[in-house]
Amino acid sequence: MRVVISATGKDINDLMDVRFGRCRYFQIHDTEAGEFRVLENEGQKSGGGAGIAAAQQIIDEGVDVVITGSLGPNAFDLINKAGIKAYKCNEMRIKEVIDKFKNGELEEINMAGPAHHGM
Amino acid sequence: MNIAVLSGKGGTGKTTVSTNLSIALNANYVDCDVEEPNGFLFLKPNIEDVKEVEEEYPVINKEKCVGCGMCVKACNFNALAKVKDNILVFDKLCHSCGACQYVCKFGAVEYAKRVIGKIECGTSYGLSVKQGILNIGEPMAVPVIKKLLNSIDRNELNVIDCPPGTSCNVVNTLKYSDFAVLVTEPSNFGLHDLKLAIELVKSFNIPFGVVINKDNGEDNIIKKYCRDNSIKILGTIPFNKKTAELYSRGEILYFDNQHKNIFDELVNNIREVLSWN
């Protein structure tokens, strides 16, 4: 399964970023192969619509799951329509996030969080 | 002649200065603070005309669209997204630039219009007054501001109540201005914001001056800054119980004898700077 996590850094010991549209990096982890790669978030560079740009980027990567703090309404809508499952997690190290996900300890995001201006 | 009244941030007396200045100058009043217009609370005009402001946004013709995604790539504003060969439009982010239609080789991008705000016109104390209103939740004020400013006659005398701050909304308003009145307060924040506003106004190369609100008559950092930089102080508005009382009742200060001369003096100083006489 391909899992994308919003991240503050490029390493599995770096912290997860609870922001989706404005996080620095996305780490895409292949849970079966135990491999991962890192993308810079296109969203953080954009003036408005950061959540949309970020969602488009991970949809294009063909992931199955996204783990982040919360999703704005537009990003939530896109991710939902793309059939990607979203899970909520607090700020902690990426490798702990993955463990929690594997153990089924994360809560699914079923609705959008508050909109950020210009999302 | 368009006189823009601006301030570094909201709540520094910008509306007080612009409404009273309109009356003292016998000029039209134009409220460009479209996200929070409040001049009409004081001017209390009869609204005689309302015009809607519309913006175009793309509508994807599903029959023609092949899901190539070129339109999504062309959009610089993240207003389009592609999910499973479907194109989704986020109309509130659209800047109506036309790029998506231009790049679509299949003629699948059409445009529709939606209402984002309105312009209200009326009369108050014999003056023609206008305000733009951006609908709640709409992120883009500039189209409303532009339509409002294009509707006024620059050969007449107009006082323009600008949006607060130094954002692109203010920049778009200053493009139409011939003179700027910068309203500030004697505090460190006031001075900080004033400096930003001065920088902005200077980039437009138009004459300007400063009005100090909540002034207690003593020397202060704003006066010192203006002296040191040869900036004209056009007027000062006192900070006392009477002023606050009239303000909170939504009354026009100019009609109060104790306050009338403040704005007459302001008018004289503006005339002097512009050398109209």
Ligand code: SF4
């Ligand atoms: S460019 Fe035209 S055909 Fe291609 S996805 Fe967009 S609307 Fe559809």
Ligand code: SF4
């Ligand atoms: S008109 Fe411009 S801003 Fe609007 S969706 Fe098309 S490309 Fe994006």
